[in-house]
Amino acid sequence: MKTAIIGATGYGGIELIRLLSNHPSVEQIAVFSSSQQGVKMTDSYPHISERFFESLQDISIEALQGFDVIFLSTPPGVSAEWSSKLSAAAKVIDLSGDLRINDPAEYEKWYGRETASKEILNKAVYGLSEWNREQIKEAQIIANPGCxxxxxxxxxxxxxxxxxxxxxxxxxxxxxxxxxxxxxxxxxxxxxxxxxxxxxxxxxxxxxxxxxxxxxxxxxxxxxxxxxxxxxxxxxxxxxxxxxxxxxxxxxxxxxxxxxxxxxxxxxxxxxxxxxxxxxxxxxxxxxxxxxxxxxxxxxxxxxxxxxxxxxVKGASGQAVQNMNIMFGLEETAGLNGLPVFP
Ligand SMILES: NC(=O)c1ccc[n+]([C@@H]2O[C@H](COP(=O)([O-])OP(=O)(O)OC[C@H]3O[C@@H](n4cnc5c(N)ncnc54)[C@H](OP(=O)(O)O)[C@@H]3O)[C@@H](O)[C@H]2O)c1
Missing domain, CATH: 3.30.360.10 (Dihydrodipicolinate Reductase; domain 2)
Known part of the structure; x- marks a missing residue:
């Protein structure tokens, strides 16, 4: 699997890198940033040194071709703009709240901004893995649930x-x-x-x-x-x-x-x-x-x-990987088998 993360420099993004790095079917994790193009991920996160070697790329349609799945781990407003462009080329999993609310008026009331297009909202499947498994299997775009x-x-x-x-x-x-x-x-x-x-x-x-x-x-x-x-x-x-x-x-x-x-x-x-x-x-x-x-x-x-x-994890990046597994017919637990860290 070739994967890409937009918003890789944030907490959701670095957690995706941790989980996808341990995923048996993932061979590429490309990372994208709106503010740190060309910077090595390890400059912000030295704890992944000598295991993760990618530098941050500029977000563009051209650079985002050839991936199986693109994760958007970005603030509200970004996926409303990008998910329609990206979903033509790859499956998209959006960790933000942009695509979760079906009624545009409700979204605008609570988020204080304009919602995504009707077409994208209709396509997006709410990714609560345990309860929407059948729809997730067929989805091109996932609205990953909030924590x-x-x-x-x-x-x-x-x-x-x-x-x-x-x-x-x-x-x-x-x-x-x-x-x-x-x-x-x-x-x-x-x-x-x-x-x-x-x-x-x-x-x-x-x-x-x-x-x-x-x-x-x-x-x-x-x-x-x-x-x-x-x-x-x-x-x-x-x-x-x-x-x-x-x-x-x-x-x-x-x-x-x-x-x-x-x-x-x-x-x-x-x-x-x-x-x-x-x-x-x-x-x-x-x-x-x-x-x-x-x-x-x-x-x-x-x-x-x-x-x-x-x-x-279950509130963001882990459930996103679980949804990726369901969408691509992989073992639902792939990359997610680790036991909790206790104490
Ligand atoms: N943290 C949680 O527990 C959690 C749980 C569930 C869902 N979520 C949702 O997941 C999303 C990411 O959360 P987070 O905690 O990872 O936030 P975060 O740490 O603030 O990271 C967000 C990232 O988005 C990127 N970004 C900012 N403006 C952008 C723009 N205009 N275009 C593209 N990228 C932009 C930034 O990276 P660059 O400056 O490098 O582009 C930033 O690193 C949010 O929508 C959040 O609500 C978070």
């Missing part, structure tokens, strides 16, 4: 789909490590602001809200509105979504267990824990796993569901 949506949807879809939670009562309290904000330093994320600190941000305004609502609505055949609170925690990688929802009459601990376990029994990366065994972010660190823990409270008839992922 919070991946954690939330993998936990909630089985329960919403089977009516085991009342979707109108879902409240999500989610926390992310600071790599979720990308490599550029900001007052929000730099060391003296984040160390020994816990911050809540974008209350009721996070761009991932419409994405989660859209995808849950598809499984419910009805509209869904959620409350999502996002926090930054003083750790580098990792994400935990703690979700609360009311459980309707007719469902109990045993039924919830059966629904969760049967939904993921044939999936290599989603691990459902036994009742009351809660996962921690370290237990999925640097891996493509999503671990789900849950507790049903008979007293309140509410479910607490906890989903943990590594935001840069």
């Amino acid at each position: 919070y949506p991946t954690a939330v949807l993998l936990g909630m879809i089985p329960l919403v789909k089977s009516g085991a939670v009342d979707a109108a009562t879902i409240i999500i309290d989610a926390k992310s490590g600071t790599t979720g904000a990308g490599r550029s330093a900001s007052a929000m994320t730099h060391y003296s602001e984040m160390n020994d600190n816990l911050k809540i941000y974008k209350v009721n305004e996070h761009k991932h809200i419409p994405e989660i609502e859209q995808e849950l609505a598809g499984f419910l055949n009805d509209t869904v509105t959620i409350t999502l609170s996002t926090h930054l925690v003083p750790m580098t990688r990792g994400m935990m979504a703690t979700m609360y929802a009311s459980v309707p009459e007719g469902f109990d601990e045993q039924k919830i267990k059966e629904i969760l376990e049967s939904s993921y029994k044939n999936t290599p990366f989603v691990r459902v824990r036994p009742h009351k065994q809660m996962p921690s972010t370290r237990e999925v660190n640097a891996s493509n796993f999503c671990d789900i823990g849950w507790v049903y409270d008979e007293r309140t008839k509410r479910l607490t569901l906890v989903s943990v992922i590594d935001n840069l």
Whole structure:
């Protein structure tokens, strides 16, 4: 496989390089940059010296010919412009939010910019690997899910789909490590602001809200509105979504267990824990796993569901590689077999 990464200098990009370098079918990883043409990747990232030798190339249609797959690990707005040009020549996997929201008005409201063309939005398949596998196999363009949506949807879809939670009562309290904000330093994320600190941000305004609502609505055949609170925690990688929802009459601990376990029994990366065994972010660190823990409270008839992922792996580049594997008929776990780094 010949692969290319646009936005290779960012955190999503360097994580793609790490994963693709260990992929048995990948023979080329070309790297592209809008600001550092001609610079060696190892100048920014010495930890890949003597293993990765490519220099950054200018982004142009001519230079991006001859690849099997092109990853866009870029800020909003870039793939809206580039994915239509690139998808004529290669399969495209977009890690940004540009192609995830089907309704242009919703995208414009939450992202504050114009969306991609209707044609591209229609072509793009939402790449939640476990739930859209059949469409991903046929896709030319993948809208790779956001990190919070991946954690939330993998936990909630089985329960919403089977009516085991009342979707109108879902409240999500989610926390992310600071790599979720990308490599550029900001007052929000730099060391003296984040160390020994816990911050809540974008209350009721996070761009991932419409994405989660859209995808849950598809499984419910009805509209869904959620409350999502996002926090930054003083750790580098990792994400935990703690979700609360009311459980309707007719469902109990045993039924919830059966629904969760049967939904993921044939999936290599989603691990459902036994009742009351809660996962921690370290237990999925640097891996493509999503671990789900849950507790049903008979007293309140509410479910607490906890989903943990590594935001840069299952929440971004790992799921992108999983989608590449599905699109090209490769083993779904190829390049993604590493165990979590613990402790
Ligand atoms: N970090 C996460 O946990 C995470 C999880 C899921 C999804 N995502 C999404 O993945 C994308 C990349 O995230 P990231 O964390 O890797 O961000 P990042 O560290 O800020 O990297 C983004 C890269 O995009 C490139 N870029 C900037 N402007 C560009 C332009 N106009 N044209 C082409 N390239 C441009 C930059 O590289 P050059 O200056 O070298 O071009 C930069 O290195 C974002 O859309 C983000 O929302 C991130």
